[in-house]
Amino acid sequence: MAIQKKHAKARLDKYYYLAKEKGYRARAAFKLIQLNKKFSFLQNAKCLIDLCAAPGSWLQVAAETMPQKSLIVGVDLAPIKPIPKAITFQGDITTDKCRATIRGHLKTWKADCVIHDGAPNVGTAWVQDAFSQNELVLSSLKLATEFLAPNGSFVTKVFRSKDSAKLEWIFKQLFAKVEQTKPPSSRNVSAETFYVCRGYKAPKHLDPRFLDPQYAFAEVEAAAVNNEAKVFNPEKKKRKREGYEEGDWTQFHEAPASEFIQTQDPIAMLGSLNRLHFRQEANGDIALAALDKLPETTEEVRQNCEDLKVLGRKEFKVLLRWRLKARDRFGFRQKKEGTHKKADKTEDAEGTQGEEVAVVESMDDEMRMQEEIAAMKDMQNKVKRKERRRENEKKQKEIVRMQMGMTTPSEIGIDAGGPDDTFHLKDVDKDDSIRRSIVRGRMHTQVAPEKPEEEPVDSEEEEDEDGDNLERELDNMYEMYNERRENRDAKAKAKRARLQAKDDDEEFEDFDKREGEAETDISSDEDLLEDDDDDDMASNADAGEGFTTDLQPKAKKGALSNRAAAFFQQDIFSGIDGLDEEDENVQAEKERDSGIDVDSPELNAAEAAEDDEDFESVDEDEEEDGSEPEMVEAGEEDSDWEEGTQKKASTDGEGRPNIDIVTAEAMTLAHQLASGKITKQQLDDDNFNKYSHRDVFGLPEWFLDDEGKHSRAQRPVSKEAAAAIKEKLRALNARPIKKVREAKARKTMRAARRLEKLKKKSEGLMEDGESTDRDKAQSIQKLMAKAAKGAKKKKQPVKVIRAGGQNKGSGRPRGVKGKYKMVDPRLKKDVRGLKRAEKRKKGKK
Numbered sequence: 001m002a003i004q005k006k007h008a009k010a011r012l013d014k015y016y017y018l019a020k021e022k023g024y025r026a027r028a029a030f031k032l033i034q035l036n037k038k039f040s041f042l043q044n045a046k047c048l049i050d051l052c053a054a055p056g057s058w059l060q061v062a063a064e065t066m067p068q069k070s071l072i073v074g075v076d077l078a079p080i081k082p083i084p085k086a087i088t089f090q091g092d093i094t095t096d097k098c099r100a101t102i103r104g105h106l107k108t109w110k111a112d113c114v115i116h117d118g119a120p121n122v123g124t125a126w127v128q129d130a131f132s133q134n135e136l137v138l139s140s141l142k143l144a145t146e147f148l149a150p151n152g153s154f155v156t157k158v159f160r161s162k163d164s165a166k167l168e169w170i171f172k173q174l175f176a177k178v179e180q181t182k183p184p185s186s187r188n189v190s191a192e193t194f195y196v197c198r199g200y201k202a203p204k205h206l207d208p209r210f211l212d213p214q215y216a217f218a219e220v221e222a223a224a225v226n227n228e229a230k231v232f233n234p235e236k237k238k239r240k241r242e243g244y245e246e247g248d249w250t251q252f253h254e255a256p257a258s259e260f261i262q263t264q265d266p267i268a269m270l271g272s273l274n275r276l277h278f279r280q281e282a283n284g285d286i287a288l289a290a291l292d293k294l295p296e297t298t299e300e301v302r303q304n305c306e307d308l309k310v311l312g313r314k315e316f317k318v319l320l321r322w323r324l325k326a327r328d329r330f331g332f333r334q335k336k337e338g339t340h341k342k343a344d345k346t347e348d349a350e351g352t353q354g355e356e357v358a359v360v361e362s363m364d365d366e367m368r369m370q371e372e373i374a375a376m377k378d379m380q381n382k383v384k385r386k387e388r389r390r391e392n393e394k395k396q397k398e399i400v401r402m403q404m405g406m407t408t409p410s411e412i413g414i415d416a417g418g419p420d421d422t423f424h425l426k427d428v429d430k431d432d433s434i435r436r437s438i439v440r441g442r443m444h445t446q447v448a449p450e451k452p453e454e455e456p457v458d459s460e461e462e463e464d465e466d467g468d469n470l471e472r473e474l475d476n477m478y479e480m481y482n483e484r485r486e487n488r489d490a491k492a493k494a495k496r497a498r499l500q501a502k503d504d505d506e507e508f509e510d511f512d513k514r515e516g517e518a519e520t521d522i523s524s525d526e527d528l529l530e531d532d533d534d535d536d537m538a539s540n541a542d543a544g545e546g547f548t549t550d551l552q553p554k555a556k557k558g559a560l561s562n563r564a565a566a567f568f569q570q571d572i573f574s575g576i577d578g579l580d581e582e583d584e585n586v587q588a589e590k591e592r593d594s595g596i597d598v599d600s601p602e603l604n605a606a607e608a609a610e611d612d613e614d615f616e617s618v619d620e621d622e623e624e625d626g627s628e629p630e631m632v633e634a635g636e637e638d639s640d641w642e643e644g645t646q647k648k649a650s651t652d653g654e655g656r657p658n659i660d661i662v663t664a665e666a667m668t669l670a671h672q673l674a675s676g677k678i679t680k681q682q683l684d685d686d687n688f689n690k691y692s693h694r695d696v697f698g699l700p701e702w703f704l705d706d707e708g709k710h711s712r713a714q715r716p717v718s719k720e721a722a723a724a725i726k727e728k729l730r731a732l733n734a735r736p737i738k739k740v741r742e743a744k745a746r747k748t749m750r751a752a753r754r755l756e757k758l759k760k761k762s763e764g765l766m767e768d769g770e771s772t773d774r775d776k777a778q779s780i781q782k783l784m785a786k787a788a789k790g791a792k793k794k795k796q797p798v799k800v801i802r803a804g805g806q807n808k809g810s811g812r813p814r815g816v817k818g819k820y821k822m823v824d825p826r827l828k829k830d831v832r833g834l835k836r837a838e839k840r841k842k843g844k845k
C-alpha cells in the first residue's frame with residue numbers, strides 16, 4: 001500500500017493558519033471560541049481559572065471575551081509567556097501547592113468559570129494517555145469544586161474512553177446541566193471531546209471518593225467475558241477496559257482443581273480463574289486429594305495450574321487433556337452430546353465414540369485451523385513486508401546513485417513503478433489539479449486508483465502507520481525548516497507565496513479578471529525580477545504541460561516574470577521615475593536584443609528545447625492561421641492566461657515577438673540559432689534528455705524541492721553571452737529602487753534643513769554687535785562642526801550574542817535591540833583569546 005502523506009498537511013489545517021493570522025498562540029483557541037459561541041460562558045464571567053493553559057491561546061480568548069477588569073488566572077506545567085489581563089504561573093494542577101497559589105491569586109473571589117484543556121505527556125500508549133488525561137480531568141474538577149462559585153461553569157476536555165461515561169456521571173452529580181460536544185476545530189481523528197458543565201451545585205459536603213480516580217473509574221459495567229477467546233487465543237490479549245464487576249472487588253480468583261475436572265464448562269473456568277489449587281480445605285475434598293495423587297497430575301500440570309493468566313495455547317491444551325484423563329480415571333466421561341461436537345480421531349480409534357471429549361477435540365481442530373490461518377497470514381505479511389522493504393531500499397539506492405550522477409531519474413521511475421503501477425501518467429494528465437499536486441510532490445493527492453485496493457490486514461496497517469508516521473515527521477520537519485527559512489528570508493517567503501498562488505486556479509482566474517491589478521504577495525522588486533529556478537517543474541505543470549508529451553511549444557515570456565510584468569503594469573507605477581526609466585531601459589535592451597535576427601519558427605524550437613529556462617515562445621503558427629493546437633492539454637486555461645498576457649506584453653508594433661533574453665544559456669542558444677550553428681531539429685533532439693521525463697510521483701516535497709534546484713539540464717554558455725548578461729544585470733542593479741531613492745531624498749532634505757538652521761543661527765551671530773569678528777567666526781565654525789557631527793549618524797554597533805541557553809532557537813534573542821550576530825560560544829571565546837594575545841604582543845613591542 002502506498003504511503004499516504006495526507007496527515008502532515010492535514011495537521012496544518014485552516015485553524016492553524018487562522019490562529020497564526022489572528023495572533024493566537026495555538027489553534028486550540030478556536031475550540032474555546034466555538035464552545036463559547038455555543039454556550040456563552042465567558043461573556044459574563046468575572047473570574048476565570050484556566051488549568052493547563054500553556055501556551056496560552058485559551059487565556060488570550062478569555063482575555064478578549066470576558067468583561068474588562070476580570071480576573072483571569074492561568075496555570076501550566078510549562079511556562080506561559082505573559083498575556084495582557086491574565087495572571088499566569090507555572091505549576092502542577094494535581095498538587096496542593098498549585099491549589100494554594102490559585103487561592104493566593106483569587107483571595108476571597110470565587111471563579112465563575114474553570115476551564116481545562118489539559119493533556120498529559122501524550123505519546124505513550126493510547127490507553128495510558130486516556131487514563132492519565134481522565135485523572136487530570138478529575139484533578140481539575142477537584143480544583144473547580146473548590147474555587148467555583150455556585151452556578152459557575154466548568155469546561156473540560158475529555159478523551160473518549162470507557163471512563164468518559166463515568167466522568168459524565170460525576171459531572172452530572174455536581175452540575176445542573178452537562179453537555180458533551182466536539183467543536184468543529186477539534187480534529188475528527190482526535191479522541192478528545194469537551195464537556196460543558198453549567199450550574200455548579202456547590203454541595204456543602206462532597207464525598208472525596210468522587211474525585212479519587214481509584215473509585216471514580218472503578219464502577220464501570222463489565223462487558224461479557226469471552227473466555228473462549230482467552231483460552232483459544234491467549235496470546236492476543238485484549239485491552240482491559242472493563243473495570244470491576246459489581247460486588248467483585250478482587251482481581252484474583254481461584255478454585256479447587258477438582259472443580260475443573262467436574263465442570264461441564266472447563267473453558268469458562270480457564271478463562272476466568274487465576275489459579276487452580278490443590279489445597280485441602282477444613283472439611284477435606286476427597287476428589288481433590290485423589291486428583292493430587294494421580295500420576296497424570298504431573299509437575300507440569302501443577303505449574304500450569306499455579307497461574308492461568310500467563311498460560312499459552314499449548315499449556316491450556318495440556319490442562320484440558322489432563323482433565324479428560326482424570327475424568328476417565330474417575331469414570332465420569334459422558335456421552336457425546338449432539339452431532340456438532342466432533343470426536344478426536346485418535347480417541348475415536350480407541351472406540352471411545354459417544355464420550356464427552358468434544359470440547360477439547362473441537363478446540364484442537366479449531367486451533368489447528370487458526371494456527372494454520374495465522375501462519376499463512378504471517379507468511380504473507382512477511383513476504384509483503386520483505387518485498388516492500390527491498391523495493392524501498394532499491395529506490396533509495398537509485399536515488400543516491402542518481403544524486404551521484406550514476407543513473408537517470410527515468411530509470412528510477414521504471415524500477416519504482418514496476419509492472420503493477422497503481423496509476424498511469426496519462427490518467428494524471430487528464431486531471432489538471434492532480435497533475436499540479438503531483439508535480440509539487442504531494443503524494444497524498446486524490447488520484448483515485450482505478451481498482452479499489454483490497455482491505456489491508458491489521459499488521460499491514462500498523463506497518464503503513466509506522467511509515468506514515470515517519471513520513472509525517474519528515475514532512476513536519478521540512479515544513480518547520482521552510483517556516484524558519486521564510487522567517488529569516490523574505491525572498492523565500494515571497495517565493496512560497498507565489499508558488500501557492502500559482503497552485504490556486506481561482507487566483508489565476510481572479511488575477512486574469514483584474515488584468516494586472518496589484519499582486520500583493522510579492523514583496524520586493526528583486527523578487528519580481530527574479531525568475532524561479534527551482535519551481536520549473538511546477539511551473540511547467542501550471543503552464544499546462546502534460547507528463548506524457550512535452551513537445552507542444554509553450555507560451556512566450558519576457559524578461560520579467562508574468563506576475564512581475566502584470567505587477568508593474570499597475571497605474572501606481574506609471575508616474576515613478578525609476579520604474580519608467582527601468583521600462584525604457586528594458587525596452588532599449590529589448591531593442592538591442594531583437595537586433596539578433598531570430599525568426600519565429602526557429603525561436604519556437606529553441607524555446608521548446610529550453611524547457612527549464614526562463615525563455616518561452618509564442619506559438620506563431622497557431623497565432624497566424626488560428627488553427628487549434630494538435631493536442632489539447634490539461635490546464636489549458638492557465639496556459640491561455642499566460643499566452644494572453646504574454647502576447648500583449650512582448651510583441652512589437654509589427655507583430656514580431658520582442659524577446660528579452662535574461663539568462664546566459666538562452667543568450668548562447670539564441671546566438672547559436674542566429675548564426676546557424678544549431679538547427680531546430682538538433683534542438684528537438686537535445687530536448688530528449690534524462691530530465692525530460694522525470695517521474696516525480698511518490699517523491700516527497702523536500703526531495704523535489706532539492707531536485708529542482710540542482711538536478712537540471714546544464715546548457716552550454718558562451719563567454720560572450722555570460723559577459724553580455726552580466727553587463728545587463730549590472731545595468732539593472734545600478735538603478736536604485738524606489739525605497740533607496742526615497743531614503744536618499746530624505747537624507748538630502750535633512751541636510752538642507754540643517755543648513756537652513758545653521759544659516760539662521762549664523763545670521764543671528766553676525767547681527768550681534770557686542771562680539772568681535774573673530775569671536776563670531778569661531779562661533780560659526782563651532783556651529784558648523786556640530787552640524788557636521790550630527791550629520792554623521794552613529795553606526796549602531798553589532799551585538800555579538802552567544803548561541804545556547806535561552807538563545808537556542810531561531811529569531812531575535814530576548815532583550816536584544818538593534819543589529820546582532822549569533823555566534824558559537826566557543827567562537828566568541830576564541831576571538832576574545834586572539835584579541836588578548838594580540839594586545840599582549842603589542843604591549844611587549
Ligand SMILES: C[S@@+](CC[C@H](N)C(=O)[O-])C[C@H]1O[C@@H](n2cnc3c(N)ncnc32)[C@H](O)[C@@H]1O
Pocket residue numbers: 025026028029051052053054055056057058059075076077078091092093094117118119120121136
Ligand atoms: C493542549 S495543551 C493546552 C493548550 C491551551 N489550552 C492553549 O490554549 O494554549 C495541554 C497542556 O496541559 C499541560 N499539562 C499537562 N499536565 C499538567 C499538569 N499536571 N499540570 C499542569 N499542566 C499540565 C501541558 O503542559 C500542556 O501545556
